[in-house]
Amino acid sequence: MTPSAGAGPEAGAGAEREPGNDERRLHFLTPLRRAWVPIAATIGLVAQQGENVTEWVTAVSVALRFLALVALVLVFGAYGFLSWWFTHYAVTDTELRIRSGLLFRRTAHIRLDRIQAIDVTRPLLARLAGVAKLRLDVIGTDDKDELAFLSEKDAVALRAELLARAAGFTPAEAPLLGEAPERELLRVAPRDLVMSLVLTLSAWAALAGGILGPFAVWWFSSSPWVALATLLPVLGAVWAASVGRFLTEYDWRVAESPDGLRLDHGMLDRAHETVPPGRVQTVRIVEPLLWRRRGWVRVELAVAGSKNDVLVPVATRAAAHAVVARVLPDVDLGCLVFEPSPRNGSRWVVPVWWKGYGLAVSADVFAARRGRLCRRTEIVPHAKVQSVRYSQGPWQRAHGVADVHVDTGANATVTARLREAGEAAELLHAQAARSRTSRAAARPDRWMT
Numbered sequence: 001m002t003p004s005a006g007a008g009p010e011a012g013a014g015a016e017r018e019p020g021n022d023e024r025r026l027h028f029l030t031p032l033r034r035a036w037v038p039i040a041a042t043i044g045l046v047a048q049q050g051e052n053v054t055e056w057v058t059a060v061s062v063a064l065r066f067l068a069l070v071a072l073v074l075v076f077g078a079y080g081f082l083s084w085w086f087t088h089y090a091v092t093d094t095e096l097r098i099r100s101g102l103l104f105r106r107t108a109h110i111r112l113d114r115i116q117a118i119d120v121t122r123p124l125l126a127r128l129a130g131v132a133k134l135r136l137d138v139i140g141t142d143d144k145d146e147l148a149f150l151s152e153k154d155a156v157a158l159r160a161e162l163l164a165r166a167a168g169f170t171p172a173e174a175p176l177l178g179e180a181p182e183r184e185l186l187r188v189a190p191r192d193l194v195m196s197l198v199l200t201l202s203a204w205a206a207l208a209g210g211i212l213g214p215f216a217v218w219w220f221s222s223s224p225w226v227a228l229a230t231l232l233p234v235l236g237a238v239w240a241a242s243v244g245r246f247l248t249e250y251d252w253r254v255a256e257s258p259d260g261l262r263l264d265h266g267m268l269d270r271a272h273e274t275v276p277p278g279r280v281q282t283v284r285i286v287e288p289l290l291w292r293r294r295g296w297v298r299v300e301l302a303v304a305g306s307k308n309d310v311l312v313p314v315a316t317r318a319a320a321h322a323v324v325a326r327v328l329p330d331v332d333l334g335c336l337v338f339e340p341s342p343r344n345g346s347r348w349v350v351p352v353w354w355k356g357y358g359l360a361v362s363a364d365v366f367a368a369r370r371g372r373l374c375r376r377t378e379i380v381p382h383a384k385v386q387s388v389r390y391s392q393g394p395w396q397r398a399h400g401v402a403d404v405h406v407d408t409g410a411n412a413t414v415t416a417r418l419r420e421a422g423e424a425a426e427l428l429h430a431q432a433a434r435s436r437t438s439r440a441a442a443r444p445d446r447w448m449t
Contacts (some may be wrong), residue, residue, distance in 0.1 A: 031080035
């Protein structure tokens, strides 16, 4: 394997190099994180054997208890140190290699041309210690590989080097390029974020369920413990829909750079994510009922192999469309004209709600709309369509309507519901042809191009 020409002195003290090779170690504070694995296992064992542990502790002297505590600390510390000592990473001409494992060795070979996104995350305690971790999205894998922890300076430098290598720069050039410049496109004010949560019906529904659900369980079961067991998961849902979402989306910033759109956000845990260029499969515009008076929308994404699914948590429609235009070049969402589902057949298949369905097809995208209380518009570039399907159930067949499903590379499906059967059949063949010609003319997905 060819050694990396970029693994020089710039690796820094937080990413120490082994003498005589190109491998580097993680930050020296990493053993503190690794030590939590045996600690958690010990706590779980004590919780399972609670009464027996109490008997064992009371049966020994204070001196033996102290010695046992010291032994546990030494064992935990030794595990954290050894797991850090046997973890290395190296950057070569073609891949990032991560070797880890104390008893069972694991070597991850991550090809640079398969890297989809590299995120820098800074949990609260890591920010206080001045360290960060890199999370890598790789095409064809569901789980992210990560390097935790590096010093913040080394994490940013390594991310820039990997992206430069993925873009095709030589090993000598990549470390010298540094972080690509960026231009801010949008920033979400905390006040707007708070107001958007207040005007979200799902948050209020979760809160109402959190209050009424456990009370109803208590009323029918007459057991406070059953009500408490019901309350805990409901409180988790309420937290995720309100405070948790605010903490995650706080100070949301979208910036444009040669390596894609950069997303910075978070109050306690700060995340630096990247939307890969050309890898966006679907864009979803979400318009909750109470947001429409203010002209607000939320923009979500589906990226193949990536879990970054939010582009803009809340913004005006014009600002959101401007950001989407950077993700889908040459696509003007304001020019899409949606045709509603036909009244005659649709109203019998889906009463009332059929009015929320619509379809728009332009030279570049396939767009479908659904929902009346919370309107969702999904846009798929023709080049990202993997397959097209026609479906028609017996009730739909009786009323002359059908659905057309468009499948994308992110294992997602966009459906044009309740179209007139003849129109749906024509749309099926026309969309297949558009997708085929668009893929042939699509630009390659490359970093920094």
